Amino acid sequence: MQVTITINGEPVTRDVEPRTLLVHFVRDDAGLRGTHWGCDTSNCGACTLWVDGSPVKSCTMLAAQADGHEVTTVEGLEQGGELDPVQKGFIECHGLQCGFCTPGMMMTGRWLLDNNPHPSDGEIREAISGQICRCTGYKNIVKAIQWAADNPATNEVNA
């Protein structure tokens, strides 16, 4: 079946089997490999991206379900050549090591801040509690998202 998904603002149209998982559409059909996968059972959250502005686990959604919808991936975080504050925060606070869970963590972090610009540490931990990181012990991920909360983007870049 033909599926059109707007990914990071660009419509991507492909002929795919209806069973194609969204994560495979994004990685293999659209060629955006920043979204990873790490389990079979919707538990790890490495594949987290946004559909219509909310984080979802793209291993548990068919590309067909996303037909006609907007998807945002880690590749869409950078705006006008400027890293998103969450991306900067992960660098500043050593919020990543192997980098595998990082895109999903950042997508959830950005979404949290969009809805709650000054979360507590506990709210951040709750928000990322469906996503596993094996490297950082989470402390620096929490710090990274707090850093982004404290250093929001100025809008000049996108003006």
Next chain:
Amino acid sequence: MTAVDDAPLSAAGNPIGFGSMKRVEDQRFVRGQGNYVDDVNLPGMLHSAILRSPYAHARITSIDTSAAEALPGVRAVITGKTLEGIARPSLLGDNFAWMPTLSYDTQAVLATDKVRFQGQEVAYVIADSRYIAKDALELIVVDYDPLEPVMDAKRALDPDAPIIRDDKGFTDNRVVDVHGQTSWESGNAESTAAAFARAEADPDCVVVTQEILYPRVHPAPMETCGSVAYLDKVTGQLTLYTTSQAPHAHRTVYAMVAGLPEQKIRVISPDIGGGFGNKVPVYPGYVLSIIGTIVTGKPVKWMEDRSENLMSTGFARDYHMTAKVAATKEGKILAVDVDVLADHGAFNGVAQPTNFPAGFFNIFSGSYDYPDAHCKVDPVYTNKAPGGVAYACSFRITEAAYVIERLVDCLAQELQMDPAELRLKNLLRPEQFPYMSPTGWEYDSGEYEKTMRVAMEIAGYDELRREQAEKRARGEYMGIGISFFTEGVGAGPRRTMDILGLGMADGIELRIHPTGKGVLRLSVQSQGQGHETTFAQIVSHELGIPPEDIEVVHGDTDQTPFGLGTYGSRSTPVSGAAASVVARKIRDKARLIAAAALECSPDDLEWELGRWYVKGDKERGKTIQEIALLSHGSLELPEGVEGHLDATAVYNPPNLTYPYGCYICVVDVDPGTGQVKIRRFIAVDDCGTRINPMIVEGQVHGGLADGVGMALMELIAFDTDGNNLGGSFMDYLLPTAIECPDWELGETVTPSPHHPIGAKGVGESATVGSPAAVVNAVIDAISPFGVRHADMPLTPANVWRAIQGRNVRTDMAVE
């Protein structure tokens, strides 16, 4: 910490030398531009999938692949029979059905005779897409004749237990090592037995015995294992992109397995999504992807599922330990003896130095001063997945640190002594270093009491004990757990340490280009440790070149010198030392060139960071950048000095380095439900010199989370039918941000005297040291119920049962 505090900043704002520099590699990772194995897509690439055994122990009577082969899009279906038909010009066997393990055992690539664990590789499908490959697996019909599985190490040695390794002609289930031994001992059996006999007879002494299980767990890196193989039939070049922590060692193994000329094999380990030991062994899947490209002539990708990762790749631990300690009633430890039944699974696939078949478990005597220690390890085959040394274990020091730290707490409870006080009474003293342990390890340096006092200070230990007493009076159950661990990391020396005969020394190569910027080529392989940053910092520290001017190349055997890889916390102790040594070679050569340029004797020159200058005349000198240009220019060089500013080195460590630390965990236990909440966790590590304190702390954070996971939830259990009960992330539970507290870190710095920059490895310290702190805290909390020990994982159910006085085997199905 002077080096860190004093490091001047480069133009880019980075410390020239040591300090908390932001990581170079983050720039690509935060943009989603990492390049992991599943991101590798070659033109014409095919996909593949492995059919795995549903049985733990069964004879294969037939395999019918015809329906799978007929499925459109399927290119080939391979079975053990196919592999038996492919001749292999190799010393290790005459066909591809079996391959060597890293412990001189053999492991089936695809089962031919019988399957020996649930999840074992049975057939291999190569197809146009990963979806079609999976579809084809469903069409393969395998007839099995089920056999009794051996799912309990204690059953393995029963005289009537089924023989698992009949392929080797064995008549029992004992693992035989390369020296023909079936039991591994260390320490002094006689003096230890005598010490226990004296203690038993002495009314002023106690002997405490405890059975302690370190159950089977799994490293479970976020990225599963996989590979993309391509054999160019014209050039004969095999390129293998693979999830490998040891690309050079893997290249040699493939040369031996496949009989391919080693110079035609290129192993590329691109970005690795976490390793923790899981990506040290060579797995059948990697070999099958190579066979896949040989058979089809096209690149073939194999990426395992999470369930395949959990069920078939290198597990960790599975040590059934009986430990006993003798001590005076004043709390002076006299002797420790540990007896281990070691479950190695169906193939002896442990990845550790050949002469250390139980890894470094015999460092179990720990951080304490006592003369007599002994251990005996009996390894057995069971119908479980192979592996055993993995999950940030520093070659089984996880088990060693856990058993001694648990045992010390059991002793404290017996003596009704504060566990901190008991440890302080027995810790090794600074003047005892270098210290020869009763099992033969030479600890390099340590100021243990200082480190412990720092941890107690951060924790507010006395105040916590007061709070605990108040709470107990109110019927609230709070616990405080301490762990003091010592590791030995950074294998070799090569004289005593090798893997498959490959000595554990690391090569390195540094080239300084004419403009004074350089390329450093490493044999070790980052899985997230930040080598591209820290190794540049080491060179920067030695040469004064800004770290941003040093490019670090790793993970490609064609681009880097030989070395044994990254595991056992060995990158900093071995390759980090190599980086320092190779940079010092450059510095020494630069001195000769500077002397020629300055027309003086090299002896007249003095070094300051980044510059040789004439003693007494600081203005006259040459920077390392100027010297780099001179070395490539027309300057007349002294006799015996070649042009250019390049150097190579092979670092053979004289000894391990011995990082240590003190961890304190504070928990609250709800006795009504058995739930454990970790309230605080204090970690004070001493890993010698810290190259990049930010990265060191990050390494510690991650390891502490591992400890929380193993102590509270992670488990690969089996039922008696052989089913793996931890085969997905629904069942193999990993800690989330909710279970992990806000780690509180401290540090002491006691440099290693034999490492060029005084650094010790730290990558596994927290994984080694933290489980005991968590368990000790939980047991401390519920000790008013008369509990002295309960095995991991301390799930709510297991804590509740311990409170009820009903400890159970946590590694079997819950009944």
Next chain:
Amino acid sequence: MQTPAPVDYVRATSVENAISLLEQHGEDARLLAGGHSLLPMMKLRLARPEILVDLQGLSELRGIKVDGGDLVIGAMTTHAEILDSPILSEHYAIFREAEKVIADPVVRNKGTMGGSMCQADPSEDLSAVGAALKGTVVIQGSGGKRTVEIRNFHEGPYETKVKDGEILTEVRFPIRPGAGSAYEKVERRVGDWPVCSAGAYVVVSGGTVTDCGIGLTAVGASHFCAPDAEAYLIGKPPTEANLAEAARLAAESCDPTSDQRGPADYKKHLAQELTLRALRRAAAASQGA
């Protein structure tokens, strides 16, 4: 990663259209709501429908409202929407307390009320909530709508009263002025299925319990409820002893099985302990504490 077997996909344009698609394809068709129960089963190839009928476009199945004396949650309403609903929180704390411990925040953005109810996992938290509150589900087929009490909805593990060709369209809960409610869950780790959960509402009037409901999940409670315990409590003052006896009766009616989440005796103990904790808090809330 594991992948589903081949399947066809169609988006329903209306409830009627969905029903006619279901009738056309019979048992080979499955409804797709949030997909967070069905797709994992399909990836494991434990479920292999031939066609998926996606309900995502049916806005009439989505939303939370008050209709007469009932709270109404549309089948396509997500866990996240239930968690954040001020209307639900105003009447029953149990919704927020339960939803906070169902799966994880990202999964809650996709998983739905109807999907959870129809998956009918024996450890489903929303089944305990629904049974505690004595809610009803509305099921629509080509013959029209019918209403089934949640306490009569489950036919067994993973089996419900929803037949081929039918859709669960909404779930209704009676509003009970003065009711307090609470939810208690023990899980091995955040995001895991419960070892045991218990939920309750209690109405205390004039010092006695005039109405109450107890729901339990993952512990083999028949229809996720404990009617004997409820009957015991009604007409009695909510003293600790009375609540404890009700909790004991609730646990007695459970028949848990041992699994890796815990042994049966532990689960039975939890059924009692968590029921007691939920009753305590619900009774206190009803009394304005």
